[in-house]
Each structure stands twice: as structure tokens, then as C-alpha cells.
Amino acid sequence: MFIILLYVPVARAYDIDRLTIQLYCSDQLKCSPQLAQKFDLAKISCESEVQSLGCAELAEKNPELAPLMRKCDGDSLCRQEQDYMKIEAGSITTNKDKACLRGYKNSLIDAGVALKDMSLSLKDLVADSWEKVKTNSQERAAFLKECNKSLLCKRDLVKDDHRYNNLSDEKLEHYTADFLYVESRDMKAYKSSLERVRHPAYVPISQRPQDDLDMPVEARFKLSQLAAIAKEKIKNQYTKYACYHPLAREEMECYAIGMVLDPTLAVGYFAKAGRAAVAARSLIRTEEAAAYARSGEAGVQALRAQKTARQAFVNRYMSYSPTSRQENINWISAAKNGASPKTVFVDVENSVMKKLNDTVQDKNLVTSLTNYQKELFFDKIKTLEQQFPGMKVERYSDFKSSRLAFSGNLPKDLDKHLERIFKETNDEFVATLKKENIIRQEDAAGEWFRGGIGNSADQSNLAARYSRTQDSNTLQSFSNPDLQTQMSGKVESVERDRIALRHDLKDTSIISGKTMHEDAFDIVRKNYGNTEKMKKELKQRFGLQSLPDGTVKKLERYVKKVDEFSPGIWIEAREFATLEDAVHGGISADMIGMGALNMKATAEALSKSKRLEKVLDETRTAEQQVTEAFKEQKKMFEDVVNQSLPPSKVQTVCSGDDCVVVARSALTKQEKAKIVSNLANTQYTGKFRMAFVNEGIKDGTTRTMLTTHGENIEKNLRKSLSGVMEPSRLKGITFAADMNTKELGRGPVDLLVGTANSIRLSKNEKKLIQEYFRKALQNLNADLGSKGPKGAYTPLQEGGW
Template sequence: MQSIFGIFITVLLFTSVSMAGGDAGLLAICNNLGCTPQEKIQLLQQVSNQCEIEVKIYKCEELEKDATDEDRSKFRRCDPQKLCDQVADANTQIGACLRGYRNSLIALGEDIKILAAGMGKAIDQSWEQAKENKKQRLQFIAQCEKSLECKRDLIKNVPSYSAATDEELSKISAAALFVEYESKKAYLQSIQRSVPNTRPPEAHPADNELTAEQKAKLLNLAAVIKENLKKEYQKYNCYSQEAQSEMACYAVGQVVDPLFLATATFKGARAALALGKEVSNGSKIMLRVEQLEKSSALTRNEFIKKYVDYNPTTVAQNEKFIALAEKGKEANAYFVNIENSQMKYLNDTIKNKNLVTSMTNYHKDLVLQRFKDLQKEFPDLRITEYSDFKSLRFAFEGKVTPEIEKRIQEIFKSSNDEFVKFMRDNNLIRQTDTPEDYFRAGVGNTADEAGIAARYARKTQPGEVVSYKNTDLKVDLGGKIQSIERDRVALRQQLANTKMLDGHTFQSEVFDIVRKNQGDPKAINLALMKKYSTSNISDETLAGLQRYVKNSDEFSPGLMVAKRENANLNDAAEGGFTMDFVGLGASNMKGTAEALAKSKDLDGVLAEARLAEKQVTEAVNKQKSFFEKVVKESVEPGKLKSICSGDDCVAVATKPLSEQEKMKVLNRVADSKYASKMRFAFVNDGVKSAETRNMLSTHGESIEKLLRKNLAKQFKAYKLDGLTFGVDMRTDTLNEGTVKLLMGQSQDVYLTKSEQARIKEVFKKTVQEFNDTVYKKAASARYEASP
């Protein structure tokens, strides 16, 4: 029984780490090697029990729940009867590995016909690169220690070991053999430098004719990655061994240096691409993307570190541009506006503001380098640059010829093309993203003309620069202005007996409710009824409101700020919090709608909208000043440092904040006119990664936003208007840990015990709703609401 017990321990240790089942020990049990049929049943039941425990630990059911029927067959099964059905022998493993490796090369653009003749060569190259990787040499040697094939490969050119038996080779450490390998390599290189290479290129077998040596190399490379996957990406452990082999070998083929991929870049999500399907023509692989935001984590971090704080313009340059822009047509200049048209969408879906900011800044860098060359070509031009979070703008003083206009078009297109290639080559975006659609450009004789042209460019082909003089633009936007006016008049008549009307249009909260619930008329109806105590609103009016708000927003002017601050928690090692302005977008929309109501043509709308924007900016600046005052006065001097950007602020702590201090901030805000106009997210000390701090705060803001939306269905608006919420992310790990709701309450608002309990219950459900949302879009989130 000693041997049987050894087999069982082997199996148990293996399953406790990887849940793959099916290693040599389990395979032996399933084949009745060294154990009786009765002992086999007992051992399999014990392995099954351990498996069931770990299925719960890793929450594999959640992962499998959204999988396709075909992919469900790739998940680990714990039933004793099915354990042996899923155990993978050597042939099954190599078959799965070859599928994954082949799929990865095709996904990188290799043609199948070329691949058939070069797969063996690709494996050999990956193997040689693995040996040369100095950073991960110890890991390579550790894997080589387990493999006779690897050891033999190391000394294949060393005569003194050429006749060594497997038994003799097993007694020599891989480290010692590696020294021999390095010495022999250096000797051969010294000879090759003095002798011309006249040997013909070596032939390599097709993918279905791989040598045993090449198959062994591929499995060894996959083994290195597997060990890292099991540690870095626990969900990987939910798959069967066959699926794991396919996934790991997909990873091997995804980069030039597989060992670097294993420990630095690859975190598990890319492996899921191996669970793909070959389409009917057989020339491409259609891959199902598991959107786990762990892919390319280090590369992403390095990219963010390089570009998140990149600011191509000085305050003086921005001020000069703003001065020219404010002159309008009197500036006698030619304006170019390039903007990230998808910034809000990217922030909401990627949930990583630093990454979105870095992508925008990288695109700016590409454009600016090309504009510097343009300046050299046309030295008589005076180019003034402006940059903010969303856009890059230029003012050209001097004669702008058709040739220069053509060059601007070429610059924008080539910058876009390079941006798209870089994003995809470095796996900085998701497979389903369309980076060619992110940036749009427009030109005009004023900054606002260029801005509206850039917005109109969203309707044109990617890479096209749209001119304000464009006939289609004038006709389309002129007709839209008339349509907006018809809707405004009709809606004010239909809502005349409500409290929604304000000025020439409606209350800013109306714009906010419609904007946030666009496409959901029932939600809009319910929110407006609760906010303004009105009766049921007709379907016709709800459709008109959605159309009116959407069309009006297309004329909102771009904001211009001379001094740019990057509000993040990069330096908040001791913790801190973020504050996001609530309803700022609605205020801008309200101002634009008022401008549209006062004007009858496009030129007039642009002029009036700019005046309205200045008023909104002044109000926002007052709100920022109030925030900075609260931060300064709520804690001991020097404990918090506040930084505000265009539409959000952060407070960085020099010492950890207590809950009492956090509550003091929230109560100060709740007792002001900004009670429901600010959302807070707190991050504790002890979070080592700057990226994790920023992601935690983004998750906190998203939870607060969702909470307000859910509470609006159950509470009167005046009560919510007197509450300030802060989501306290009490964890140092992204996507898991405790989350607590902190609530500042105005002295004018009274909540019953029942209402307080209901808020806590809604918060608990909101956290789970957020988890479900993140699971569908990115990595699995497991936050838990604190009592």
C-alpha cells in the first residue's frame, strides 16, 4: 500500500494546486496500476472530494455559467466517474497543445499554408529564445530539471555527454548541464565568426510531421507557463488538463519570448483565446474573447507609466491658444481640433481612467511629432498648440494653402493607423475594441467651428478630417437645429403643468435623468415622476425628450482649460479619496439647449453655446474651491493634499484617514448646496500598486453611481438631494474584499430607521449588481458589502 499511498499523495498535491487532475498519478489510478479496483474507487472519491472543495474556492460555477455549450466540455469535472474520462495521456496533451499553438500563430496573422511548413521551425526558435532569456534562466533550468528531453537538448553538441544514458543524465543537475551548454555555445560562436557559413538552410517538418524532440520542446515551454497560470490566474484551474494544455500552448505562440510572457506579461486571460472555433473557410480562427482585464498587465503598466502624465503643451501655450480662440473669426486663424470621441464610453467600460488617458496622450504624441515636421516644411506658419484630457488643438496663423490642408489630412490618418497598430500589437485593448473609431478631427475658421466639425466627423469614415465648410455638415446640422426647436416648443407645451420647465428649456436635472437613462423610457418616466411629483408621462413625450436631449448635446462646445492637472491616486500610498462631479454634463447640456433656443442658425448657436459654457465653467470652479476648502478644514493641517482636473478631484493622504475623518468630509458636503453633486470613493492605506488604487477608486465611483440610480426608484428626490455618499473600498486587492457605504446627511433631511435599513439593503444589492456587471465585461469581481 505504500506505493498506492504515494500515488494518492501525488494526485492530491497536484489537484490542490491546479485542479487539472490527470497527472501521472491519477492516470495510473485510472488504469488500475498499483491498486485494486476497490482501492481505485476509494482514491478517486478522495480526489473528487478535494476537487469539489476547490471548485467552490475558485468559483468555477460562475465562470462556467456564461460559457457556451461547447466550451462547457472544457471545464474540470469532479464526479468520480468522470475523473478518468477527463484524464489526459501524453497523446491527448500534445494534440491539445498543437491545437493551441497552431491557433495562436494563425491569430497573429500566419497563413495556414506557410504555417504548415514552418511550425517546427517556430517551435525550435521559441525554444532557443527560452534558453537565452537571462531574466528567467532559473525558471528555465527548474523546468529542465524535470525533463530528460530538455537536458539532452542542452548537451546535444557536447561530445562528452553524447552517449550518456537516461539514468546517467537524470543524476546530473540541469544547472551543471546549462554551464556546459553555455561553454560549448561560446566555443562554436568563436569558430563561426572566422568561417563563412556555406551550409544550406535546414529543412523543418510540417506541423503534422513534428519530431519527438520538437513536441517535447513545446510541452516543456507550456509547462513553464502553466505553473505561472496556476498562480496568477486562479480561474485557469477550473479547466480540464486538455483545455489547460491548449490554452498554455496558445500562450507560447503569442509572443517571441515565451518565458517573459509567462512571468511578466501573461496573466491568464489571453490563454482563454485558445477556446476558439475555426470558421468554415479554414483560413482564419474565430476566437471567443474572455474579457479578463488581466491581459498584458505589465505592458499596460509600463505604457501607463510612460504616458499618463504626458503633457505636450505648457500653460503659456494653452493660454495663447485660448486667447486666439476667444477672438473668434477676428483671430484670422485656421483651427484644427482632434479629440477622443469615445472617452466617456472607454472610461465607463474599461474602468481604467489612467489607461484611457494614456491612450489619448499617446495619440497626441504621434500627431505632434508629425506637426513638427509640417512646421519645418512651412516655416512661415505660426502654429499654437493646445492640449487637455480629451483633445489636442492647433491654431495656424498664416496662409493655409490646399497643400497644407492635404498634409493635415495625411497626418491625422497616418497617426491613427500607427495608433491602432500599436494598441493591437501590444495587447493594450480588448479584442472587441475598435481603436480606429476613437479619434475624430475637424477644421474651421474658429475653434468652435473646428470643434463641431470634429464632432460631426463621428458620422464619417475613420481617419477623415471634416471641414466646417463641408456642405453636408451645414445642411445636416441646419436641419437638426430646426428639428430641435420643434421638439422644444412641443415638449414645453406637453409639460407646461409640471415643475420641469426652467428658462427657455428645462431644469438641468431633466437633462441628467434623460441622459443617464437614454433608451429606457420606463426608467426616465419613473425618475421624472419621483423627482417632480408628476403623473405618468406619455410615450410620445418620453420619445421627444430623448430625441431632444440627444440632438441638443451634439452642439455642446468643448471646454478649454489652460492649466491641466492629472487627478489620480498614483502617490497615495497612505490612502486618499476621489471626488467626481455629479450632473456636470447635465449643466453643460442645459447651457447648450438654452443657446439653441436663442439662435436660429449654426453660427449663432456656436456663439451662444460658448457664452453658456463660460457660465458653467465659473460655477464648476466655485464647486472646486468648496471641495478644496472642505479637504483643508476637515482634517489636521497637511494630512490631505487636493488636486482637481477638468471634472474630478482627488485628495491624497500623508497619513491614513480614520472613518470619523471620512465622515466629517461627507457631512460637510451634505450640509452644502452640493450635497448630491459630489460622489466620493475612498481607498485605504496599504494598497501597494498605484494602478490598483486608481482602479479601486473607479470601482467605488461606479458603485456610487449605480446606487443613486437604484435608490431613485424607491426614495423621494428631496431626500436623496440631501445625502452625500462615499464608497469605502476596504481592501488592498482589486475585485475582492469588503466595501462599506459611508453616508453624509444634511441636517434638513430625516431618515427613518426603516429608510436607513432600506438604503443598506439597496447598497448590498448594488454591490452584487456591480460584481455581475464587471464579470460580464472584465475580470470576475467578488466585492462584499459591509454591514
């Protein structure tokens, strides 16, 4: 028992409930009424915690974990605690000690570390881990915090330092672990400079010590200290930790030591499904945890293989473009000439790009998929061009579309050649990506890219839009009688709906100009198919007491028809807005409402004409006006960033409605707040959705996905506040999510808030913003949970007003 008394109290403090249970269960007949009352409270506390954490559901979904679950009745609490401290006959080691040693050893076996050549005994491995955690910069603070609680730990720190290793316990206790650590490192560095490094003599494997569960007291103590550090990690990162009984927790804690000290040990973290450590699923990346839940270790390996394949794919295609700036300019020049029977235009677009970005939540991968389709398509067009030397081809490419203009000596059956190329491209795209494990077998990637053909750029674009409504994915022609009839009928139908809606909504602020407010277009287009959600958001945004379902459905029908006439956007040069190289952190900024403003402009243009050809001219003119406005907005963003920071500290790149800022050195919180504040004091306040990421994030994909999560937080926050704040005041506020974490799916998030000069937030408004910011984090965490393990983002603080 001497070992137990020495080992346990100094290594890890028991929680109050655990101590109460031990005292009560040791002799129930002699315990005081006060202790019995505390025991009853411990039972209630246990039951409440188990119920709130959904432990029964966890056990039901994972039957192999059921025996490890904590039970809260009196007999079970006593039995669990007795099992925890039980010592078998002929041994001096408790079950608690054995569970810890088993967990630690298994973590090493699973990772293929320690037992490869048996060069170290288990006690030597503990000592090695002990030294690693002291020198690991990320874990040192946790180690020293635990070490401060123990005289044995302090003495171990200075065991090789003659200045302190002979001090009495009383004198040594006066020094902090931090001070002793620094002193001991200095002394070690000094000795090393004198003696240099001596290589150890070779010891044959047969003479090396083997593993021994009955380790010396010192090794037990060190292992317990390491487990205490790992325990804090588990408690913070795995919400269902408290579902398990004491012995299971002990094994989990000691198994996690390898994770705390060396991330490479994560390789085999879930290799053994029967072990208690399996329960700590949130200690590895959330996607891998979900894969393990679905298919075990095979699922994790399949996910890793796909990630490797996808990363190689992104590395190859992320920055690929089939056209130069000059080629785009040449195509735009041809497009501006309007319709001509001597020119054939082709438009191929990723019709589901927004949906893919929202569901995959990896813009780099979606961009790379689009670029790969372009490579296939343009390569086949090049072969066609060689087949007909007298044919001239102008090429265009942007983030979403491939566009071509054919002129000169055109073959009579050009349409058939183009239809064949379009089909072959889609077929090869799907087959290759599935074979190379880039997309899933069930993904309907053959439907993603839609195309159209016509005698003008806008005719081919409209035909591509029309293709979205067709079941079969073929290259649609603007001259198709069915298209002409359907689209001309839609022009008339759009006008009838517009007139009817103006009558239905005449007394509301939804009406703006000849059509609707751009926010109404935005709400409707983002909630297609969900009448109730659409209705709720419209009522919130425009302060309506009632809104008939019939009017909402009519509005949805109207917006969908308008969207089919939205002209394509022409961009001279493709700028790649990416954080791939932002090793010092950066900013992602989306211009809010670009799609809604374009749709509003298209709707206004449609109200001016009823002829299909004239409609295309009007909508093109409207689009060019909106595009010029957005160019000014992007220029303003670049100017604000450059004026807010020291010269040459950042590089800003904008593409479409996205901008990124790559920091050349880490941004301070004050610099971030200054950008947000300065942006709020322009005419574009409330027009940017921003997210910051910090330096130290290991790869560009994680940075991109973190900013995607940050933008989702801002979007959710703004949408929620639209129902409780005056819209004109909300439009005067710029929000930015500062992702203060290096780990995707969890960690602190700060909210930066900038207001226009005309806006002074009241205490109630500040309180509302703080409340809804926390809800936005909760909503994102839940949304991540619907696709895998639940997210764990937490509010750092709210400020920056």
C-alpha cells in the same frame, strides 16, 4: 488505522453532514431511525446546495471537471465517502491523504519550485511551508486559529523552547496558541543572537532524500493543518467549492497551500487543466480566470503579456502633455478673439472617451491612449510648421482634445495638409497599438478620434461634433455646405422640439426654465438607444404615473441635437488627477452632473437664437458661466478636505470634473467620515461621487480601478434611491464608497453617508439606503461577471449618518 485516527480528527473537523454520511454508510442496516432521518436531510441539503450553486452548468461549460462533481443520491454519497477514506491493499495511506499529497506536490511542480534541484524531500517542503505560514503576517491569524484546536500543533510551536516542550498535555492545553507562538519566537530570537547563523554543510544531490507519499505522522499532520487554512480561503473566495466531491476538494485544498503561503506560486496555478485544482478559478485574479476559461493557459499568458505591455505604455504616456500652461493660455487668448478669416482652428477630440472609461474601467489606460494620439498628431504638426516658416501655430491640449490655431503666412492648401496629417495620425495610432499589443485586433480605434476645422475655436469644435455623425472619419470643415445646411436645420429642429416638449410635459417637473431639468438631460444622455430604461428612470426621478413612448423618443432626439452644439471647454493647465503615487490610500471624487449642467446651459442658449453663428456665441457664453461655477465647486472640495484633516496630510488635484486626494499617511475611518459629513454641509451636498481606497494596495492601476468600482457603486445606489426617496432629500445626501479591500473585484466595502444640516434621516430611510447599498454591490458583482468571473464585493457595514 492509528495514523488515520491521529491525523484526521485533530487536523480538520468534519462538517455535520460528512459525519452523518460516514456513520450511515458504514452500516446502513444497523443505523438508527434518527440517523437515517439525518442522512435524508443531508441528501436534501446536498441537492439544494448543488442546485443553488449552478453546479450542473459549471460541469456543462467545463466537461473536464464533470467527473469531479458531487452527486447527491444516497448511493453516490456513500460511494464518494468510501472512496475518500479508502486504503489500498499493502498501504497505510488513505485516498484522502494521497489526494492531498498529490495536490500539494502538483502546486509546487506547476510553480517550478521544489523540484528544480531536488534539494528537499516532500516532507521537508511541508515543514518549510509550515514555518512560512507561522511567520507570514497575513496568514498567521488563520494559522493560530487552527492551531488552537490541536495539542499537536501547540507542541510543535514550542518544540525548541525548554520552558514549555516538556510540559504535560494537560498543562500545555491551558496555554493559547497565540501565547505559545510569541514565547517560541522570543526564544528563537534569543538563541539566534547567541549562536548566530551557521551555514549547513553541502550534501550532494545523489544523497538528498527523494519524495515519499508515505510521510511520517508529524508531516501528515502539518500538511493537514495547512490544508485547513487553505480550505477556509477557498470557501470564502470560490463560491462553487461545494460543487465538488470530497476527494476533489481535498486535492484543491492542498493544491491551494502554495497560494496561501506564497503568491508567487500562482504562476502555474492553472497549468494542468485535468487536475482538480483547475476548479478553483476564483483563487487567481478574475481577469486571468476569464482568460483561462476562454483559451486555457495560452489565454492567461496572452493576458499577462498584454498587461505588461499596457503597464509600460501607461508609465510612458500617463503624464504626457504636448503643451505647457503658457501655450494653452496663448491659444485660449486667440480663441477668445472669435471668428476671423485670417485664422484657421483645428479641433481633434477623443469622441468615445466616456464609453472607453466605462467599458475598459481603467482611466489611466484611456488617458494614456489619448495622450499617445496627441504625441503623434503634434509631432506631425511640428513637421508642417517647419515646412512653412511664415506660419504661426498656437497649441492647446487638455484631457480629451488637441486644438490648434494657425495664423500668419498660411499656405493656400492648408486644409489638405491638415486632412493628410489627421488621417496619417489615426492610421499610425491604430497600427502601432495593435502591433504592441496595447489594444485588441478587433478594436475600431481608427474611429475614436474625430476632428473639425473652422475660422473660430467653436466652429472647429462644432465641425468635430458633426464628424461623429459621419460614416467616414475625415477632418470636417465648418464651411462644408452639407454641415451648414444640416446644422442650421438642426437649430430650427431643436426649437420645434423644445416647444413641442414643453407642451407635452407642461404639467410635470421635467420642465425647468425654457427647457428641461438638468436631471432629465442626464438620464437621457446616459441611456441613448434604450427607450424603456430611459422612460423608467424619468418616471422614477420625476414621480410620473405615465410617460408616452413618443414623448420619450422626442426628448431623446432633442437632447442628441442639443449635445451637438455643446461648446468645448478650455482649461489653462492640465492637472493629472491620479492615484498612481497614493501608496497610503486616497480619495477619488467626481463632480456629479457637470455634463448635464453644460447641456442644460447649451439648451437654454439655443432657445435664444436661430442663426448658426449667433448660436455659437450664446452657447460659449453659457459654457463660461457653468465653468466658473464648477471652478467654485472644485475650490470648495479642496477647502473641505484641507479643513477636515491635519495640515499637510493630503494633496488634492482636480482635472476636468475629477478630483483625487493623495494621502501622505493612512486615513482613519473617522477622518473619512468627517470629510463626507463636512462636504454634505456645503451647497454642493449630493454633488460629488466619492470613493476611498486604503493603503497597502500594490499598484496605481488597482487603486484607480477600485475607485472606479466605488464610484459605480455610488452611481447605482443614487440612481436606485431616486425612485423611492424624495428627490429634494436625496440631493441633500452625500455618499462615499470606502473600498476596504486590497484586491480588485472582491472584499468588503463600507458606505459612508453625510447629510445636509436640513436633512434628518428617518429609520425607514436609513433602512432603504442600507438595502439599496447591498443591491448596488450585487449589481456591480453581476456586471463584473458579464465581462469575466463574477465580482465578490460584500457590505462591511453601513454607517456614518
